[in-house]
Amino acid sequence: MNELMQSPALSIEETRTFAARLAALLAWQTEKYTKGESSSVTVETAQELLASLRYTLAIAAEEMHIPWERLLTEELPPLIRRGQELLQGRLERAKQLWAAAGRTAPGLRNVYYADTLRGIGDYFKRYDLYFFAHMKPPCIDYPLLVAADEALQGLDFTEEYLKRMLTENLILSRFDGGAVRALLRTVHGGIEEAYLNLCEQPLTNELGLALLGKDARSLHIGNAEQEELLYLLQSRTREQRRQLLRGAALGLCGELETGDAWSRGYVAAFAESLLPRLDAALSAGDVSNIFIAASG
Incomplete structure (x- = not known):
């Protein structure tokens, strides 16, 4: 997906064309964000709105198999709307993963695990797929066996993180709980406040x-x-x-x-x-x- 949006094959002229199209798309999105009350926002907000547009555009282009060259001529607002529809479905799927992670959570109290799971739930409540779709949960403290790619954005990262957490939950469920506790206490002492992967x-x-x-x-x-x-x-x-x-x-x-x-x-x-x-x-x-x- 990132390759689609950052293709090194763009000529100088194509780069200018695409930049102009993104600028027009950003103006369209800014008007929606401010509800028509202003045509300008802070630089920081504009950067976030643009990042969200690029992410949403890539979601739609990937699903519709649109090569980057067509983004130089394709109508972009319809693609944004299609991307938002796809993100709505992705959001529901991510919520299901989160619920499954909660149901299968190991019976080992650890504040980093609990806080991360709770924080992802809060993230879903605040997630804005229309203007800040690229944002990741700010509260990921629990370390995975193999970290999710930090270059992933938005629900791509969130789903990947939760999928890994679920796999680890399944593995832990196959072990004897007493043996796991004894082993972790040998390594870390108290499990509850230790920064560890269970x-x-x-x-x-x-x-x-x-x-x-x-x-x-x-x-x-x-x-x-x-x-x-x-x-x-x-x-x-x-x-x-x-x-x-x-x-x-x-x-x-x-x-x-x-x-x-x-x-x-x-x-x-x-x-x-x-x-x-x-x-x-x-x-x-x-x-x-x-x-x-x-x-x-």
Whole structure:
């Protein structure tokens, strides 16, 4: 979508034409924003209105398969109206994702998780698809296993964030709650106010156990398992370790019944993200800070 709006293939003349068309579109939108009472707004507001127009235009152009060249001649206000119709549907879809995230939230009290979920709900109440459609929730504090692309705007970002949160909720629901609590308390002490991803350490331990062919759902890593993992991973090249982690992740998805292609890719991406930490741990000859033994 961003490529459509920022194509490097525009000639100087086309760039001027498109800029003039956007300026006219902004004047049209400004009049609507001020309800005809003024033809001018602050520079900051104008910038936000223009960003919203570009985002909405891209939504419509993508859905209607309109190449960027046609935006030099196509009537733009009808495209904006079509984009707004599409955004209304997207808003309802995002609300459904948010409701599902609330229903499946892990039974682990964490203020960052709770505040983020609450903040997204407030964002939906204030979301203005007509004038500020590109705006993202300002309240995203809870860290994901694999962060959503910050370059995404508006509901694109919000849906992507919630989809990842839902996948993590599903993964956590497959673990024993007591084992998860014990593991997280070992790593972070108090869970409630800790800035952490609730799924990260349980899934990391599960990957370690899967690499050893042991019961992954138990989450139990002891000194023996840490030594086995150290030997297994030190004896492999980095590329072999990447393949081992990816294979373990994909196998776990079947065991955890998170079998759709997107979820498999997400878990595999997290597994591969462990490689830099593993490199350092293997150099030090100690993986106990990655595959952690729960105390108590």
